[in-house]
Amino acid sequence: MTRAVVFAYHDVGVRCLKTLIGAGVEVALVVTHEDNPAENIWFDSVAGVAADFDIPVITPEDPNAETVVAQIRALAPDFLFSFYYRKMLKAPLLACAARGAYNMHGSLLPKYRGRVPINWAVIHGETETGATLHQMNVKPDNGPLVDQFAVPILPDDTAAEVFDKVVVAAEIVLARSLPRLIDGTATLTQQDLSLGAYFGGRGPEDGRLDGRQSAQALHNFVRALSHPYPGAFADTPAGRLVLWKTRRLDVAGRQADRACLSIDGPHLRLDCADGGVLRILDADLDGSPLDTARFAACFGERASLPI
Structure with missing residues (x-):
């Protein structure tokens, strides 16, 4: 044997x-x-x-x-x-x-x-x-x-x-x-x-989002670090933002130096530096689920949060 x-x-x-x-x-x-x-x-x-x-x-x-x-x-x-x-x-x-x-x-x-x-x-x-x-x-x-x-x-x-x-x-x-x-x-x-x-291996700090990246690169980054991994994150005045799930939208967004998160009707939207747009399907802020109501309470109805 x-x-x-x-x-x-x-x-x-x-x-x-x-x-x-x-x-x-x-x-x-x-x-x-x-x-x-x-x-x-x-x-x-x-x-x-x-x-x-x-x-x-x-x-x-x-x-x-x-x-x-x-x-x-x-x-x-x-x-x-x-x-x-x-x-x-x-x-x-x-x-x-x-x-x-x-x-x-x-x-x-x-x-x-x-x-x-x-x-x-x-x-x-x-x-x-x-x-x-x-x-x-x-x-x-x-x-x-x-x-x-x-x-x-x-x-x-x-x-x-x-x-x-x-x-x-x-x-x-x-x-x-x-x-x-x-x-x-x-x-x-x-x-x-x-x-x-x-x-090489990846440590906790390697999950930090880079808002200068394209919509596709950010989408790839989020899905690579989603559950059960620690998640892709950015630090905000209201606590740590973690993006768990995104979807690319076939629309033209606003080009800028950095990605910005805002409210888009019933959804959260990330306008990326290259003009691409991601819909945020699942996110946390300071350890609790983030939806449009909580975003507005933390940052205002018309706020754009730089990432």
């Missing part, structure tokens, strides 16, 4: 772990993360799946510690798999797998190597992304490709909606790659790194 050690977290980790189990792979150990109480845990539990199947679980702070490497080496795995595990695996750990170490990445490599690739793809207005299984080496998302599967990004998809598609794409890629990995017939294709770029 093929034996694997699995490093996994998040929904991709859950579905790919279940795919290995369903294919009859012996998962000797699962390495995952302790959930951070300060984080919004909106995804399924890898540790919970492992418990359901009586698979041992560890949650080391440093997966590359000598004791962890020794424990995994002693299991003599054929493969190591990393499925949305958040830490880099170094060379001694990768060398524990007799038949190779493989990672599932949430983009169509070599595009969007690095952190939070789905959010970056939506921010940049991509019309597709996907999941890629590739061999790991000591550089992130750098190794040769095994397989990938593309999914569409629709014009109003949020990052969460795209993530759901990528979870399915990851399951498809792994399910159809496993037979070839196990029987040794998988063909690896070197990446042309010039066709993509590396992107």
Whole structure:
């Protein structure tokens, strides 16, 4: 029987772990993360799946510690798999797998190597992304490709909606790659790194709206950061404004140096710097829902709030 050690977290980790189990792979150990109480845990539990199947679980702070490497080496795995595990695996750990170490990445490599690739793809207005299984080496998302599967990004998809598609794409890629990995017939294709770029992680301050951007760029930014992510925000005299959902309108607005939020009949409207217009479908102000009545109470019926 093929034996694997699995490093996994998040929904991709859950579905790919279940795919290995369903294919009859012996998962000797699962390495995952302790959930951070300060984080919004909106995804399924890898540790919970492992418990359901009586698979041992560890949650080391440093997966590359000598004791962890020794424990995994002693299991003599054929493969190591990393499925949305958040830490880099170094060379001694990768060398524990007799038949190779493989990672599932949430983009169509070599595009969007690095952190939070789905959010970056939506921010940049991509019309597709996907999941890629590739061999790991000591550089992130750098190794040769095994397989990938593309999914569409629709014009109003949020990052969460795209993530759901990528979870399915990851399951498809792994399910159809496993037979070839196990029987040794998988063909690896070197990446042309010039066709993509590396992107870093995103912190709280990276959600700040830039009112100088076009209507399309602001729409992309809002949907990339909408629930369950922290949201795209601007600070106002009445508190923090968070935009959760917008829609582009096919009308000409007022060009200006910065976007301005105002009342437009029963709706809130954002006139963007390039003359494009967004309808605000969901927003908060100072932690409470923002509608036209509350906007008027805070800023006046005819007020235009610069963003």
